[in-house]
Amino acid sequence: MNDKAQKHILIVLRQPPYGSSLAREALDAVLATAVFEQKLTVLFTGDGVWQLPTAGDSGLIDRKSCAKAIAAFPLYDLKAVYIDSDALQQRNLATAELAVDGKLVNRADMQALLDQADTVLSF
Amino acid sequence: MKFSLLILGAPYSSQSVQSALRFAQAALAGGHEVLRVFFYHDAVNIANALITPPQDEPDLPREWAALAEQHDLDLVVCIASALKRGVLDEGEAKRYQRPAANLARGFEISGLGQLTEAALLSDRLVTFGP
Numbered sequence: 001m002n003d004k005a006q007k008h009i010l011i012v013l014r015q016p017p018y019g020s021s022l023a024r025e026a027l028d029a030v031l032a033t034a035v036f037e038q039k040l041t042v043l044f045t046g047d048g049v050w051q052l053p054t055a056g057d058s059g060l061i062d063r064k065s066c067a068k069a070i071a072a073f074p075l076y077d078l079k080a081v082y083i084d085s086d087a088l089q090q091r092n093l094a095t096a097e098l099a100v101d102g103k104l105v106n107r108a109d110m111q112a113l114l115d116q117a118d119t120v121l122s123f
Numbered sequence: 124m125k126f127s128l129l130i131l132g133a134p135y136s137s138q139s140v141q142s143a144l145r146f147a148q149a150a151l152a153g154g155h156e157v158l159r160v161f162f163y164h165d166a167v168n169i170a171n172a173l174i175t176p177p178q179d180e181p182d183l184p185r186e187w188a189a190l191a192e193q194h195d196l197d198l199v200v201c202i203a204s205a206l207k208r209g210v211l212d213e214g215e216a217k218r219y220q221r222p223a224a225n226l227a228r229g230f231e232i233s234g235l236g237q238l239t240e241a242a243l244l245s246d247r248l249v250t251f252g253p
Contacts, residue, residue: 007242007243021207025164025204028203029163029238032234032235033238033239033242036236036240038243120248120250121238121248122250123131
């Protein structure tokens with residue numbers, strides 16, 4: 001593997017948490033990527049913002065919590081976390097307590113994130 | 124250019140796997156390299172050797188295997204997703220004492236690190252969604 005240049009990887013998360021397992025699998029991919037010590041950025045947009053609220057208990061449906069996995073991002077030194085503010089607003093989540101201290105971004109910010117990344121994984 | 128592919132959709136239920144196959148064929152025909160193809164989420168089902176499509180429909184597992192053999196491609200199926208969906212190689216079938224193994228020819232079971240490594244080694248990573 002070429003260690004010279006660090007790559008900037010952006011992972012975009014667009015799935016709601018429990019209706020499909022894809023949201024959980026995407027978070028597994030985020031954590032697996034985080035250990036590679038590259039520049040990793042995560043963006044929650046669309047229905048992906050439903051993964052963020054700390055309210056609720058996924059154990060009631062025998063599922064591992066997406067919010068708890070997201071709350072563990074700092075343990076992986078993953079700090080570049082962005083959240084689509086329009087997506088929160090549209091879903092009435094603008095004042096909800098969220099699992100991670102992410103930076104709110106608008107459409108122009110998100111376009112910039114996509115432009116800056118070397119590689120984008122989209123879930 | 125070095126491409127890697129991330130495929131998420133279930134074969135036949137979703138268009139994901141076939142679109143990715145067509146893309147891989149086009150990229151290779153265009154002289155590009157396909158460094159790795161990573162099957163995740165429901166796409167791991169492509170590696171089920173028991174898939175038996177109707178005769179008048181494409182045989183996707185075998186088409187992927189043929190392309191892989193022709194171009195020495197690295198077809199990787201995520202182990203966690205595969206186990207959950209009942210796609211096992213001999214080793215996993217033995218480990219979990221399952222009645223059979225069903226991993227199709229041409230595919231290899233491995234971990235998520237292979238996806239990240241593919242992203243780092245490729246010029247472009249293209250995702251074929253669910």
